[in-house]
Amino acid sequence: MKIQNFYDKDTATFTYVVSDTETQKCAVIDSVLNYDMHAGRTSTTSADEVINYIRTNNLELEWILETHIHADHLTAAAYLQEKFPQAKIAIGEKIVEVQKYWVDFFDIANEAKTDGSQFDKLFKAGEKFKIGSLNCEVIYTPGHTPACYCYKIDDAIFVGDLIFMPDVGSARCDFPGGNAREAFFSLQKILSHKDETKLYTAHDYPPQNRQLSCFATVFEQKERNVLINKNVDEEEFVKNRQERDSGKPVPKLLLPSIQFNIRAGKIDDDFFIKIPVNKI
Numbered sequence: 001m002k003i004q005n006f007y008d009k010d011t012a013t014f015t016y017v018v019s020d021t022e023t024q025k026c027a028v029i030d031s032v033l034n035y036d037m038h039a040g041r042t043s044t045t046s047a048d049e050v051i052n053y054i055r056t057n058n059l060e061l062e063w064i065l066e067t068h069i070h071a072d073h074l075t076a077a078a079y080l081q082e083k084f085p086q087a088k089i090a091i092g093e094k095i096v097e098v099q100k101y102w103v104d105f106f107d108i109a110n111e112a113k114t115d116g117s118q119f120d121k122l123f124k125a126g127e128k129f130k131i132g133s134l135n136c137e138v139i140y141t142p143g144h145t146p147a148c149y150c151y152k153i154d155d156a157i158f159v160g161d162l163i164f165m166p167d168v169g170s171a172r173c174d175f176p177g178g179n180a181r182e183a184f185f186s187l188q189k190i191l192s193h194k195d196e197t198k199l200y201t202a203h204d205y206p207p208q209n210r211q212l213s214c215f216a217t218v219f220e221q222k223e224r225n226v227l228i229n230k231n232v233d234e235e236e237f238v239k240n241r242q243e244r245d246s247g248k249p250v251p252k253l254l255l256p257s258i259q260f261n262i263r264a265g266k267i268d269d270d271f272f273i274k275i276p277v278n279k280i
C-alpha cells in the first residue's frame with residue numbers, strides 16, 4: 001500500500017490517494033474543489049494535482065471516498081469522476097439523514113434528492129470492500145456529524161474529522177445532528193485498535209512551533225491528545241468538547257459546502273447557492 005497526501009492550504013484539508021502497489025488500483029479520500037466564495041466560482045488546482053499524480057503513476061482510480069459531508073470545503077468528487085468515469089463515489093448510508101436535514105433547511109426539496117442517489121455506493125457500518133487487493137472496512141463514527149465514517153485500509157485508518165493531531169484535539173460536535181457523547185464512543189472505537197495503527201486525519205491546524213502533519217498513531221493519541229487521551233473519561237470529554245464548541249464561529253464555507261456536498265458535487269449549469277438570512 002502507498003499513501004500519498006495532498007494539502008489544500010486554503011481549507012487546511014488533506015486529500016489522500018491510497019494505492020495498491022500490486023494492482024495499481026487506488027482510492028481518493030476527501031478531495032477538494034477550490035472555491036472563491038466572493039465570486040461564487042470553483043476551480044480545480046487542488047484536484048488537478050491529485051489527477052496528475054494518478055496519471056503520472058499509472059494508477060487506476062476505483063473509489064472516490066468521502067468520510068462525511070464536509071462543512072469547510074467543496075468536494076471534487078464529481079470532477080474526479082468526470083476525469084475517471086469508472087470510479088465510484090461512495091459515502092456512508094446515514095448521509096440520507098444529513099441530506100434530509102439540510103434539504104429541509106434550505107427548502108430545496110424540488111432540487112436535491114434525499115435518498116443518497118447522487119452517490120454510487122452507500123456503505124453500511126462494518127461493510128468490507130477492496131481497493132485492488134487491499135482490504136478495507138467501513139467504521140461508523142458519528143459525533144462530529146451523524147454520518148461520519150472512517151475507512152480502515154490495510155493497517156491504516158482514515159479518520160476524517162473524528163480526531164486531529166494530538167496537540168489539536170478533535171472536531172467540533174455542534175453541527176446539526178452532532179453529538180459530543182457519540183463522538184466519545186466513536187473515538188473509543190478507533191482508539192481500541194493496535195497501538196501502532198496510524199490514524200490519518202482530514203485536517204491539520206498546526207500550532208506555530210510544529211510542522212504540518214497528517215497522522216499520529218493510536219498510541220500517540222492515547223498518550224497525549226489534548227482532548228481525548230487515556231486519562232479522559234466520557235463526562236470530561238463531553239464537558240471540554242461542549243465548552244470548546246460554545247460560541248465557535250460558523251465555518252467560512254459552511255453554506256456553499258453543504259449545498260454542494262450533499263449533491264456529491266453534481267450540479268447543473270443553473271445551480272445557485274442559497275444564503276439564508278438569520279437562520280444559522
Ligand SMILES: [Fe+2]
Pocket residue numbers: 068069070071072144161171
Ligand atoms: Fe468536517
